[in-house]
Amino acid sequence: MTAPDACCIGIDLGGTKLAAALGDAGGALLHDFIEPTDARGGLHVAEQLVAAADRLLGMEGRSRTRVNAVVIGVPGVVEPRSQRISQIPHIRGLEDLDVAEYVSDRLGTRVELHNDVNLAMLGEHAIGGAVGCRHAAFLSLGTGVGLGLLLNGRPFSGATGAAGEIADLPLQGLPGGVPVTLESEVGSLAIIERYRRVGGTAAATVRELFARVNDGDAIARGVLDETAQRVALAIVSLQVVLDLERVVLGGSIGLRPELLCRVELAISNLTRRPIRIAASELGDRAGLRGALWAASRALTSVA
Amino acid sequence: MATPVSNVTRQLSCRTVFDALLQRSPISRAALAKVTGLSKQTTSEVIDTFVRQGLVRPAGRTSGNVGRTALLYELSPDGGHALGIDLGARRLTVALADLAGRVLADRSEPTDPRGGAWVLDQIAHLADRLARENNTHPSRIRSIVLGTPGVVNPRDGTIELAPNINDLGHLNVVSLLTEKLGSAVVLENDINLALLGEIWHGCAQNVANVAFLSLGSGVGLGLFVNGHLVRGENGAAGEIGYLPIGGDPLMAESRAQGCLEYQVGAAGVLRRYRAEGGVVATTAVEVFEEAAAGESPATTVVAATAHLLGMAASAVVAVFDPQVLVLGGSLGGRPELATRVAAVLGSLAPRPVEVRTSILGSRAGVVGALSVALRRLHEEFFGGSELATALPLRLPPPRAA
Numbered sequence: 001m002t003a004p005d006a007c008c009i010g011i012d013l014g015g016t017k018l019a020a021a022l023g024d025a026g027g028a029l030l031h032d033f034i035e036p037t038d039a040r041g042g043l044h045v046a047e048q049l050v051a052a053a054d055r056l057l058g059m060e061g062r063s064r065t066r067v068n069a070v071v072i073g074v075p076g077v078v079e080p081r082s083q084r085i086s087q088i089p090h091i092r093g094l095e096d097l098d099v100a101e102y103v104s105d106r107l108g109t110r111v112e113l114h115n116d117v118n119l120a121m122l123g124e125h126a127i128g129g130a131v132g133c134r135h136a137a138f139l140s141l142g143t144g145v146g147l148g149l150l151l152n153g154r155p156f157s158g159a160t161g162a163a164g165e166i167a168d169l170p171l172q173g174l175p176g177g178v179p180v181t182l183e184s185e186v187g188s189l190a191i192i193e194r195y196r197r198v199g200g201t202a203a204a205t206v207r208e209l210f211a212r213v214n215d216g217d218a219i220a221r222g223v224l225d226e227t228a229q230r231v232a233l234a235i236v237s238l239q240v241v242l243d244l245e246r247v248v249l250g251g252s253i254g255l256r257p258e259l260l261c262r263v264e265l266a267i268s269n270l271t272r273r274p275i276r277i278a279a280s281e282l283g284d285r286a287g288l289r290g291a292l293w294a295a296s297r298a299l300t301s302v303a
Numbered sequence: 304m305a306t307p308v309s310n311v312t313r314q315l316s317c318r319t320v321f322d323a324l325l326q327r328s329p330i331s332r333a334a335l336a337k338v339t340g341l342s343k344q345t346t347s348e349v350i351d352t353f354v355r356q357g358l359v360r361p362a363g364r365t366s367g368n369v370g371r372t373a374l375l376y377e378l379s380p381d382g383g384h385a386l387g388i389d390l391g392a393r394r395l396t397v398a399l400a401d402l403a404g405r406v407l408a409d410r411s412e413p414t415d416p417r418g419g420a421w422v423l424d425q426i427a428h429l430a431d432r433l434a435r436e437n438n439t440h441p442s443r444i445r446s447i448v449l450g451t452p453g454v455v456n457p458r459d460g461t462i463e464l465a466p467n468i469n470d471l472g473h474l475n476v477v478s479l480l481t482e483k484l485g486s487a488v489v490l491e492n493d494i495n496l497a498l499l500g501e502i503w504h505g506c507a508q509n510v511a512n513v514a515f516l517s518l519g520s521g522v523g524l525g526l527f528v529n530g531h532l533v534r535g536e537n538g539a540a541g542e543i544g545y546l547p548i549g550g551d552p553l554m555a556e557s558r559a560q561g562c563l564e565y566q567v568g569a570a571g572v573l574r575r576y577r578a579e580g581g582v583v584a585t586t587a588v589e590v591f592e593e594a595a596a597g598e599s600p601a602t603t604v605v606a607a608t609a610h611l612l613g614m615a616a617s618a619v620v621a622v623f624d625p626q627v628l629v630l631g632g633s634l635g636g637r638p639e640l641a642t643r644v645a646a647v648l649g650s651l652a653p654r655p656v657e658v659r660t661s662i663l664g665s666r667a668g669v670v671g672a673l674s675v676a677l678r679r680l681h682e683e684f685f686g687g688s689e690l691a692t693a694l695p696l697r698l699p700p701p702r703a704a
Contacts, residue, residue, distance in 0.1 A: 135536045147622070151533050158624025159512040162654055169621045170614045170651055172548045181651075233547050240545045241524065241622050243535020270552050271545065 005062060008298070009053050009070045010291030012116055013037065015090025015143060018048065019288045022056035025068075027296025031059040032288065042093025049099070050106045067109045069298035071291045072099070073116035075144065079161045083113050087165060090143065112298065115157065116140075116287045117164065117250075120280070121148030122155055123290030124248050129281035135244045137164070138286065141231065141259075142251035145183045151242065171233050185230045188253060195223045206253055213258055227253075228262030235263065235277065236270050250280035314686075316341055320349045321685035328377035328403065329362040335376075350376060358382040358402065358684055378403040383445040385680045386430055386484075387672030389493060390414065390422065390451045392468055392520050396669040397429045399437060399444070402684075404677055407437045409669060418469025423476065427483040446680035447488045448672040449480065450496035452521060454539045491675060493668050494541060495532050497661070498525030500671030501629055505663040514625040515661075516543075516616055518608075518635030520569045522561075526623060544568070546618060549611045567611050569634065576604045591637055609640055613647020620652045631661030 008027065012019040014037060021032035033055070038044040053070060057063065076088025076095075083100040104111040121138035124130040130138075130150065138148040147164030149156040157163050167183035184190055188206045195209055196202070200219040203209045212220035235247055253259060260279055267275055280286045319339045324330065327338065336346040353359035354376075362377040382402035389396040391414060398409035410433055415421040426449070434441040452468070480488040498515035501507040507515075507527075515525040524541035526533035533540050544564030552562040565571050569587035576590045579600035584590040593601030612635070616628055628648075630641050638660050645658040661667050 135540075149622075151528065152531055156528065159626035160624055160654065163624035164622060165624070166621045168617070168652060170548065170617055172550075172614065233552070236545070236547055236552070237618050238622055240542050241526075241540065241619060242533065243537055243540035243542070245536040270547065272558065273539070 005066050006068050007057075007060070007062060007066055008292065008295035009056060009067055010119075010288055010293070010295050011049060011052060011070065011072045012119070012285075012287035012291055013045070013049065013072055013074050013091070014116070014287075015075055018052060019285070020052040020056055021288050021292045022060060023292045023296055025296070027293050029289075029292065031056055037091065040093075041091050042097060043102075045091060045094065046097060046099050046102045049103050053103075053107055064107050064109065067107065069295045070103065070107065070109055070111045071119070071295040071298065072103070072111065072113050073119040073287045073291045074099075074113055075116050075146070077160070077162045077165055078113045078115055078157075080157060085113065087162070110298065112294070114291070114294065115146070115148065115161065115164070117146035117148040118155055118157055119148070119290030119294060120250055120282075120286035121150055121248070121290065122294055123282050123286045123288075124280060125150055125155075126293040127282070127289060128286060129248055129278055130246060133245045135242060136246050136248065137238060137242070137244050138248045138250055138280070139231075139235065139238075139254060140251035141186060141249065141254035143188050145186060145234075145251075147238070149242070166234065166238075169234055169237060171230055171237075182230065182234050186227050186234075186253070191223060191227055191253070194226065195220060198223065210256055210258060224258060225262055228259055229266045231259070231263050232266030232270055235267060235275060239271070239273070239275050244275075246276040246278060248278055248280050250283070250286050252284070255279050255283060316345050316349055317352075317685055320346060320353075321681065324359065324376065324378055325403070325681075329375035330377075331365055331373035331375050333373055356382075356684075380405070381439070381443070383680055383684065384434070384439055384443050385673060385676035386433075386444045386447045387496075387669045387674075387676050388426055388430075388447065388449040389496065389668035389672055390426070390449060390468070391493065391668070392452065394665070395422070395425060395429065396666070397426070397433055398669045398673050399430075399433045399439075400673050400677055402680065406670075406673065408433055409666070411665075414468070416469075419471060419474060420479075422468065422471065423474070423479055423483060426480065430484055442485060444484065445486055445683065446676045447480075447484055447486055448496070448676040448679070449476070449488055449490050450493035450668045450672045451476070451490060452493050452523075454537070454542065455490045455492050456538055489675070489679065491672070492523075492525070492534075492538070492541070494523040495525045495534070496669075496671030496675065497631055497663075497667035498527055498629070498671065499532070499674050500663050500667040500669070501631070501661055502527060502671075503674040504670050505629075505667060506659045506661060507627055507629055510627045512624070512626040513629060514619050514623055514627075515629045515631055516612070516619065516635060517632035518567060518612060518630070518640075519632035522564045522567055522612075522615070522632075522635075524619060526625075543615055543619070546615050548614050548618070563611065563615055567608050567615075572604060572608055572634070575607070576601060579603060587634055591634060591639075595639060605639075606643070608634075609643035610647055612640065613644045614651065616644050616658075617648050617651040620648060620654075620656050624654075625656060627657045627659055629659050629661055631664075631667055633665065636661045636664050 006025045010021045018037045019034045022030045038048045077086045100111045117140045130136045134153045136150045140146045147166045169182040336343045360379040362375045364372040380401040385400045387398045395414045396411040399407045415425045494517045507513045513527045522544050524543045544561030546563040548563045549566035556565045572587040581600045590601045594605035641660045
């Protein structure tokens with residue numbers, strides 16, 4: 001039996017921001033907050049995760065002993081059994097650290113790491129736009145690109161936890177015919193770079209670029225069309241491999257409606273088979289809600 | 304609705320005994336009780352039932368031990384038969400197995416080029432002949448699985464996208480064949496079956512997470528994870544002929560046949576060979592043979608084909624992260640491709656993945672069909688309806704051919 005004040009914690013650890021949430025035994029959200037990720041990386045970040053958990057517990061006046069599970073999403077590959085992190089370009093010093101064990105030892109509770117986009121998929125499946133789906137994907141487009149999968153009704157992370165690491169997805173079928181990879185084409189840095197290259201006025205961020213699109217800047221619109229074309233190629237590739245019921249778009253770029261409508265158009269030109277795509281219902285909180293939900297499930301199965 | 308506990312317990316006992324018989328025949332009652340952990344009385348009751356049903360038979364006595372010898376039991380070869388069918392655009396292969404999973408015979412002949420109903424007649428005729436030649440009546444065939452190119456709709460069993468066999472898509476293949484063969488026929492995509500064949504008897508035994516990439520007249524993919532095929536929402540998972548790789552995906556041929564398949568399918572290989580000025584080879588297989596002999600322009604065409612297949616493989620690896628990637632099919636199964644595909648993968652994918660070549664070759668599909676037919680047969684005889692999905696039955700271990 002779980003104690004009446006049992007609780008669970010979900011954390012979405014990003015390259016620039018950390019979001020943390022406290023839930024009750026059923027996973028209902030009690031408190032949450034966002035703070036900048038400690039740029040020093042490594043142990044400082046591990047320690048920040050512990051502090052975040054303590055801060056949440058302090059808000060509700062609960063002790064560490066009441067926490068039954070902590071689930072943390074990280075922007076990298078997590079090997080499911082060893083919990084080792086790899087391919088995490090945006091936070092340094094975590095690959096050589098057993099983060100799960102460190103946080104678990106400090107908090108005295110069970111800790112699980114997952115890929116952040118896999119948790120976003122889980123969140124959408126649990127309480128978002130993919131409830132009831134058996135085959136779905138969460139495609140995150142932002143600084144990096146990532147993919148979370150649901151196959152046969154269950155989260156799927158592949159043989160080594162690297163399923164959906166589509167930064168290196170080869171893209172062909174573009175004018176010129178030269179194969180490129182997805183992240184090198186649609187990551188936010190690549191988009192800004194392309195805008196500059198084709199003569200756009202200085203736009204430092206993707207947000208500014210989208211503002212120009214809405215102001216009618218033809219160059220910015222052209223760049224967005226090209227980006228959408230590449231995203232559409234990736235989604236068609238994904239679809240012919242897995243035959244999904246729907247693809248949920250998330251991340252700072254993926255959530256933009258200006259992109260979504262262009263991607264839909266590009267897909268309809270590429271394939272006769274309709275593909276249902278939609279923006280994430282949970283938005284930039286999909287990863288956090290997925291983490292919290294996973295933590296509450298771990299708690300239920302333990303109880 | 305609640306099931307009486309005694310009934311489920313009984314079904315569990317039957318399956319436990321069956322599983323032990325499958326893995327350890329011939330075996331005595333005492334040994335069965337020991338390995339299953341069931342009581343001697345329960346074991347005996349189950350064995351008696353199986354014997355009465357004709358599913359199990361005595362098979363000699365123990366020898367060499369001190370004391371009285373014990374009667375041994377095995378699955379009865381006459382208990383029922385399973386039929387696997389691999390229907391390709393060019394070849395039709397049929398194989399027959401007994402209850403214990405012994406392959407009694409297989410037969411292959413060119414697919415009737417007239418297609419449609421002619422092909423269904425051909426299948427029925429071949430099945431009938433195979434049964435009679437092996438001294439069993441066709442009515443003893445109780446489970447039939449047919450592998451076919453194209454997308455098998457999981458809801459109604461119709462075939463979509465089967466461009467390589469005339470008129471097959473217009474027919475209700477399941478009901479027509481079921482009527483002809485007198486036993487329920489189940490359809491499955493041929494590449495999914497080739498994958499299951501490699502998992503049962505081939506190069507992917509005991510691998511939890513496998514992708515099977517097939518290249519022949521078409522290109523396709525089968526995915527397997529934790530005991531299940533990944534078929535996708537409409538049964539169309541793995542239709543990678545439509546990957547936007549190898550050409551302009553907006554071109555009419557790409558949209559009709561699939562961008563990748565238009566380039567790397569057998570017809571595409573031959574077309575590109577001719578475009579390069581090749582005149583010697585008249586089939587895609589011959590292009591590969593020319594290349595193996597170092598002849599230009601076949602070498603160029605095969606290198607380009609391997610490169611495109613490697614790019615397709617890296618898309619599969621990025622999305623699916625398989626433990627093992629198996630290459631198969633009449634072109635994909637050629638051993639020289641595996642090294643080249645692995646090299647492209649190594650340069651594109653950030654993590655190593657093991658590339659293996661199918662060892663069942665052109666028989667992979669029919670062996671896979673047989674594995675599913677056998678599993679369904681066992682399910683029917685020993686499964687227990689309440690347990691069917693919760694506890695999948697195991698297949699018999701591979702035997703020396």
